[in-house]
Amino acid sequence: MPAFKITKRSVEALQAGERPFIAFDSDLAGFGVRVMPSGVMSYIVEYRPHGGGRSVAKRRITIGKVGTLTPEQARKAAADMLAQVRLGADPAADKASQRQAATVAELVEAFRAEHVEGKLKASSGRSYRAGLDALKAAHGSLKAEALTRGQVAALHLKMRESPYAANRALATWSKMFAWGMKRSLIRKGENPAREIDRYREDKRERFLTTEELARLGDALREAETIGLVYQVDESKPKAKHAPKAENRRVKLDPFAVAAIRLLILTGARLREVLDAQWSQVDLERGILFLEDSKTGRKPVYLSAAAQEVLAALPRIEGNRFIIAGHGPRKKQEAEKGGKGSQADAPQGSPRADLKKPWAAVCRAAGLDGVRLHDLRHSFASFGAGASLGLPIIGKLLGHTQAATTARYAHLDADPLRRAVDTIGSTIVAAMDGRKGGEVVPMKKAAK
Known part of the structure; x- marks a missing residue:
């Protein structure tokens, strides 16, 4: 069939035959309308991969059905796609790759088997599994590469009643996507679990008196x-x-x-x-x-x-x-x-x-x-109150980072209390008009 200008009127004039055929556009090479014997028509793009020459077979990709897209919308999509081909892209190969890409559920199970079960301690694994189960239940059938930051943020929002668990889940999702990109299970790109604000966590520090x-x-x-x-x-x-x-x-x-x-x-x-x-x-x-x-x-x-x-x-x-x-x-x-x-x-x-x-x-x-873990906090609080020093307390607790022990810094009050008492008594004495102790010069030692 000779090329013709694809417009709304010309497409409506196309008649289905006994066999499928493609009517190409006269203005944009590679852009056309595929007509099936059933009468269903779709806009398509046909091209050869950039640099392949005539030895490489043409590839065809469907843009969308006639009726869901206007000819103008389809023409613009086709022009954009052909421009990408000239820059070295291969839309048909990308689409096939996307069909084979891992779903969220598949990525979750791979991450669980290799990383969570294989490398984490049991206590850490329990926290990871809770977040992974929540993501799988919400978006398991979706392609992992198609998951958006908005969808992740919405799931994080649903968990707002438990801010600590919600934040741990968000950290788990972020780590999973980074792991998936590193393992080439999904294409490298934006991590959908990044740049989402965490909920404020009120650190619960209960110390026994x-x-x-x-x-x-x-x-x-x-x-x-x-x-x-x-x-x-x-x-x-x-x-x-x-x-x-x-x-x-x-x-x-x-x-x-x-x-x-x-x-x-x-x-x-x-x-x-x-x-x-x-x-x-x-x-x-x-x-x-x-x-x-x-x-x-x-x-x-x-x-x-x-x-x-x-x-x-x-x-x-x-x-x-x-x-x-x-x-x-x-x-x-x-x-x-x-x-x-x-x-x-x-x-x-x-x-x-x-x-x-x-x-x-x-x-x-x-x-x-009072929780059992509060006994650990109480142990540290009594050490800080006795001015044993945060490095020593950190060693006793088995902390690997000084920042973890720093939460007890405000309890190390004895030196500051002694200092403020000394300053306060001196100021009160001065305000009351009391003189300080008499200074007696020391005698020189006999030679």
């Missing part, structure tokens, strides 16, 4: 001697069979009590204490050498009080862990939050957690809203 520590100590002693009072839901049918109120006490597992004492006496993290093994203890030097921690190999320095806690703990045959996990416990004991507060653990395993024992201790001590 001396009076609160005293109540904690009382509760722990009560827990391992006469037992802690536990609550019974009087509305339940079996409540009438429960012991009298004055007899509702249960002793906590000695390993749980020891773990709580070690947390406050060492400033160690929860899993560092629960996963510690007897073989890592060097009582002669007063150090617990951890093979692995959040920051890698780490020594935990043991005070005399911490060593006493270890010395009082029995060693369970066949269990290498200091805070040994339980065997089977009675269900009613578990519900009380005492000995059975942990799910059944296999022989030779550490205690899984301290949630129920800690909740029971907090109730007895009147410590509302």
Whole structure:
């Protein structure tokens, strides 16, 4: 079919035949209309890749259907595409590559398998998985390269009720896209998770006071001697069979009590204490050498009080862990939050957690809203208050960066308090008209 000027009227005049055909435009070489026997018509561009010569076959790419685009819109798109070809681009190859590109779900699974499961510690992996699952659920079927910053920002906005989790998820997405580009799973370009404002995070730093520590100590002693009072839901049918109120006490597992004492006496993290093994203890030097921690190999320095806690703990045959996990416990004991507060653990395993024992201790001590991690903060706060110096405190806590320890700088108040007291007393003395002490010249030493 001879070339003709593609306009709205000329396209409407085209008639479908028994076989598909293309009517090319007389003004823009390569621009045409493909007509199918069904009558469906589409604007197309046909070209040879730049520099290929006649030995390279022509390539064809569909711009859009007639009716969804006007001839003017299609002509402009075709002209832009042909200009890109002259500059060395290959739109047809790019489109084929885009069809084969990874979806968000595929990129998530690849990142999870190679990076999260393969290189991260279990605690870090849990945070990563939460963010990855959220992104996959929202945009899993979308091509990863097609995900926009606006879509990522909208998902981040949906998570605003939990700002800390939302920010961790955003950091995970950004890292995943950077990783995907580095691994050539997606084309290098703009990272859609970058340049999105994070939510403000109110750092929660709870430090136990001396009076609160005293109540904690009382509760722990009560827990391992006469037992802690536990609550019974009087509305339940079996409540009438429960012991009298004055007899509702249960002793906590000695390993749980020891773990709580070690947390406050060492400033160690929860899993560092629960996963510690007897073989890592060097009582002669007063150090617990951890093979692995959040920051890698780490020594935990043991005070005399911490060593006493270890010395009082029995060693369970066949269990290498200091805070040994339980065997089977009675269900009613578990519900009380005492000995059975942990799910059944296999022989030779550490205690899984301290949630129920800690909740029971907090109730007895009147410590509302205190987390186990706050014991670590309290350890550091007492060190800062004693003017031990942030570098020393950082070493004890196992911080790898000084900025992490700097949060306790405001607690190092003793030197400043002494200084301000000295200045204040001098100023008050001057204002009251009191003279300073009499200066007595020193006698010269005899020759």
